[in-house]
Amino acid sequence: MKDTIKLIKVKEDIQADNDLLAQHLRKSLREEKTFLINLMSSPGAGKTSLLLQTITHMRDTFRIAVIEADIDSSVDAERIAASGITAIQLQTDGFCHLDVPMVQQGLDSLDDEKLDLIFIENVGNLVCPAEFDTGAALDVMILSVPEGDDKPLKYPLMFSKCHALIVNKLDYLDTPLADFDMNLLEERVKKINKDIKIFPLSSRTGEGVTSWTKWLSQKVSEHNY
Amino acid sequence: MKDTIKLIKVKEDIQADNDLLAQHLRKSLREEKTFLINLMSSPGAGKTSLLLQTITHMRDTFRIAVIEADIDSSVDAERIAASGITAIQLQTDGFCHLDVPMVQQGLDSLDDEKLDLIFIENVGNLVCPAEFDTGAALDVMILSVPEGDDKPLKYPLMFSKCHALIVNKLDYLDTPLADFDMNLLEERVKKINKDIKIFPLSSRTGEGVTSWTKWLSQKVSEHNY
Numbered sequence: 001m002k003d004t005i006k007l008i009k010v011k012e013d014i015q016a017d018n019d020l021l022a023q024h025l026r027k028s029l030r031e032e033k034t035f036l037i038n039l040m041s042s043p044g045a046g047k048t049s050l051l052l053q054t055i056t057h058m059r060d061t062f063r064i065a066v067i068e069a070d071i072d073s074s075v076d077a078e079r080i081a082a083s084g085i086t087a088i089q090l091q092t093d094g095f096c097h098l099d100v101p102m103v104q105q106g107l108d109s110l111d112d113e114k115l116d117l118i119f120i121e122n123v124g125n126l127v128c129p130a131e132f133d134t135g136a137a138l139d140v141m142i143l144s145v146p147e148g149d150d151k152p153l154k155y156p157l158m159f160s161k162c163h164a165l166i167v168n169k170l171d172y173l174d175t176p177l178a179d180f181d182m183n184l185l186e187e188r189v190k191k192i193n194k195d196i197k198i199f200p201l202s203s204r205t206g207e208g209v210t211s212w213t214k215w216l217s218q219k220v221s222e223h224n225y
Numbered sequence: 226m227k228d229t230i231k232l233i234k235v236k237e238d239i240q241a242d243n244d245l246l247a248q249h250l251r252k253s254l255r256e257e258k259t260f261l262i263n264l265m266s267s268p269g270a271g272k273t274s275l276l277l278q279t280i281t282h283m284r285d286t287f288r289i290a291v292i293e294a295d296i297d298s299s300v301d302a303e304r305i306a307a308s309g310i311t312a313i314q315l316q317t318d319g320f321c322h323l324d325v326p327m328v329q330q331g332l333d334s335l336d337d338e339k340l341d342l343i344f345i346e347n348v349g350n351l352v353c354p355a356e357f358d359t360g361a362a363l364d365v366m367i368l369s370v371p372e373g374d375d376k377p378l379k380y381p382l383m384f385s386k387c388h389a390l391i392v393n394k395l396d397y398l399d400t401p402l403a404d405f406d407m408n409l410l411e412e413r414v415k416k417i418n419k420d421i422k423i424f425p426l427s428s429r430t431g432e433g434v435t436s437w438t439k440w441l442s443q444k445v446s447e448h449n450y
Contacts, residue, residue, distance in 0.1 A: 043267045043351050043380060044372025071352065073378045094382065096321065096352040124379065126268050127296065127321040127350050146371035146394065147269025153298045154349065155268060157319065169371065175400045177429070204402070 014099075018132055021100035025135030033224040035117045036103075037216075038136035040158065043124035045144040046168045048076045049203035051119055055085055057213040062116040062220060067106035069098050069123050076121060086110065097128035100135050117220050126151070130158040137223055138216075140164045145172040145180045152188040159192045166212060170202040239324075243357055246325035250360030258449040260342045261328075262441075263361035265383065268349035270369040271393045273301045274428035276344055280310055282438040287341040287445060292331035294323050294348050301346060311335065322353035325360050342445050351376070355383040362448055363441075365389045370397040370405045377413040384417045391437060395427040 029036050041047050048068075055064055065086040068077040071094060080087035088106045092098070103120060110118065120136060122129045141162045143151055146169060152159045159165065167185065172178055186198055197215060201208030254261050266272050273293075280289055290311040293302040302314035313331045315323070328345060335343065345361060347354040366387045368376055371394060377384045384390065392410065397403055411423055422440060426433030 042269065042349075042372075043376055044369075070379055072381050075375060075378055094356070096350075123352065124267075125321075125350055125352050127348065128353065131319070144269075144371065146369065146397070147267075150300060151268055153300055154295055156297050169402075171402055172371070172400075175397075175402065177394075177396055177400065 015131065018099045021104075022133035022135040025100055025104065026137060029135070029137065030223065034115055035138070035220045035223045036107075036120065036134070036136040037117070037138045037140060038098075038120045038122060038129075038134045039140050039142065040122045040126075040129045040162070041124060041142035041168075042126050042144070042147060045124070045142045045147065046203050047121050047124070047142055048079055050142060050166060050168060050201075051080060051121060052083060053203045053206065053209050054119075054213055054216070055080075055083060057209060058117065058217060059085070061217060063114065064117045064119070065110050065113065065115050066119045066121065067103065067110075068121045069102070071095070071123060086113065092123060096123055096125050097132050098122050098134055099132045103134045103136075116224055126155040126158050130155075130161050138163050138219060140166065142166045142168050143185075144169040145178065149180050149182070149185040149188070152185070152192055156192050159189055159196070162193070162196060164197040164199060164212075164215070165189060167198065167200040168203055170200050170207060171205050240356065243324045246329075247358035247360040250325055250329065251362060254360070254362065255448065259340055260363070260445045260448045261332075261345065261359070261361040262342070262363045262365060263323075263345045263347060263354075263359045264365050264367065265347045265351075265354045265387070266349060266367035267351050267369070267372060270349075270367045270372065271428050272346050272349070272367055273304050275367060275391060275393060275426075276305060276346060277308060278428045278431065278434050279344075279438055279441070280305075280308060282434060283342065283442060284310070286442060288339065289342045289344070290335050290338065290340050291344045291346065292328065292335075293346045294327070296320070296348060311338065317348060321348055321350050322357050323347050323359055324357045328359045328361075341449055351380040351383050355380075355386050363388050363444060365391065367391045367393050368410075369394040370403065374405050374407070374410040374413070377410070377417055381417050384414055384421070387418070387421060389422040389424060389437075389440070390414060392423065392425040393428055395425050395432055396430050 069090045074089040077087040077089035139162045199212040294315045299314040302312040305312035424437040
């Protein structure tokens with residue numbers, strides 16, 4: 001068990017350093033009137049599709065860019081860039097989460113543009129990204145219907161850390177395969193985090209997307225005022 | 226970037242220690258004629274449902290137990306125990322993967338029984354569990370259809386480490402929502418790991434499960450001979 005104890009110790013030091021950097025970054029982004037949002041989920045929950053839908057609704061009002069994190073590949077950044085939005089690809093090379101120095105590298109490459117809103121698409125992982133503050137003004141997670149309504153029981157830290165939960169792939173509820181109970185999910189989530197905003201939607205059909213983008217637009221406007 | 230470099234260094238040391246422990250554990254389980262299998266996937270891909278199906282098919286032939294890893298909660302272990310199979314719940318308390326000392330704790334609690342086959346249900350995470358050898362004779366991952374056919378591009382390490390890939394929730398292919406290309410998936414997987422065995426199946430309907438359990442039964446028999 002010695003190794004385990006050693007790892008936790010180092011992790012705590014790194015987290016404390018990272019928290020300090022995150023506070024500084026948040027303050028300086030506030031002064032620059034740039035809103036940074038950190039989007040987290042399991043692999044395949046639909047982060048990139050949601051981003052594309054969200055950008056479509058908000059690009060006329062705000063100047064937007066995206067920082068994409070992936071362990072490998074750049075397929076997500078290519079999808080974003082194809083929509084005409086600047087996308088920075090961070091390849092984490094095995095790292096399971098983003099921390100502030102990695103986010104800062106992404107921000108530095110966007111330094112030439114004056115931006116209102118920058119999305120971080122974090123590594124697809126419900127565990128580790130919840131432990132590392134990115135410096136974002138808002139933490140948002142996506143849970144997709146096929147993953148099941150029991151996820152708050154298993155990954156409580158992620159649910160406890162987020163300001164908003166997007167329940168994506170709502171169209172799966174119409175298939176005969178669905179055994180997902182939205183009321184039960186909400187009850188489980190609110191028990192962990194009573195203030196969290198929940199947005200059920202489908203990035204595919206667009207259903208429910210405007211409730212989310214209206215709420216987000218208001219947050220951005222308040223922050224950048 | 227100093228923190229990042231520090232973390233990687235410690236991680237490498239811990240991994241080297243863990244690899245050594247894993248080799249010892251694998252050897253001693255071979256001598257005891259106990260087959261240990263490590264099951265990994267994203268959250269919600271269906272590890273527990275697959276386990277229940279697999280146990281149903283194999284429990285008449287083999288003495289089976291399950292080591293369940295969860296960050297929190299014991300809902301999965303309760304589902305397994307309800308089927309009359311011994312289930313050990315390891316709560317990792319925030320840890321994002323299992324290592325050998327954690328697995329060893331689970332094995333120690335099973336020490337009274339002579340077992341042929343022990344399943345580890347690892348933490349739901351496509352990233353970190355791929356980096357830590359558990360000492361298992363076989364590493365198997367589950368990808369579910371709703372997660373998408375692009376996952377080998379994004380999480381190559383997991384696909385490269387596994388002996389078998391189970392493509393679960395095959396029944397989703399029959400819904401109008403499916404945009405999953407099985408041939409494309411196989412092509413992407415084989416490019417990373419040409420020897421991997423692929424088993425498309427549905428834990429819900431039982432379709433395809435016997436191909437998987439026949440193959441696994443043969444592996445167990447060969448190992449425990």
